[in-house]
Amino acid sequence: MSLIRISVDVNESAASVSNILQLRGGGDAPREIQSVAALLSSIGGGIRPGNVKVAVGVTKATGTITFTGNPVAAETVTVNGVVFTARASGAVADEFNIGSGASANAAALAAAINASVTAGVLGVVVASVSAGVITITSTSSGSVANSITLAESMTNVAVSGTNLTGGTDVAEVSLSVGK
Secondary structure (H helix, E strand, O other), rough: EEEEEEEEEEOHHHHHHHOOOOEEOOOOOOOOHHHHHHHHHHHHEEOOEEEEEEEEEEEEEEEEEOOOOOOOOEEEEEOOOOEEEEEOOOOOOOEEEEEHHHHHHHHHHHHHHOOOOOOOOOOEEEEEEEOOEEEEEEEEHHHHHHHHHHEEEOEEEEEEOOOOOOOOEEEEEEEEEEO
């Protein structure tokens, strides 16, 4: 997933914007950036003459946890320092009950990750699951999320690597604003 962040300095009245705001694409700005410029021009709001910086290409880091069968009770998966333990039954916080196969186990662990209120996971990552594979996605964008760790000490489970990967920082494109 890619996100766009727009920063605009505003100090003029909306009535003044028509006279002040003249957006011109900066160099090789992509067509989408030009569309943003047109949108800003149409909504007004007193954008101060200068530059509007549009950040593009921000992505979130991801990693996977893949189940190929059942783990053994008391084995663990660690996400960003938070240990999730497999239990035969009676799982509580940061634990999950062993299911009847790869898909059930992945669903149970993903639910435990998403329900966790432990610092390091809460508000830091989310888990989604499909056919025995959990995708862990950082909640924030950028390369800093590539430092989120994954580890496993579990039968029939593999992680994609020791850290989430793919988080990228922004590339900013400046648009000229004003007279």
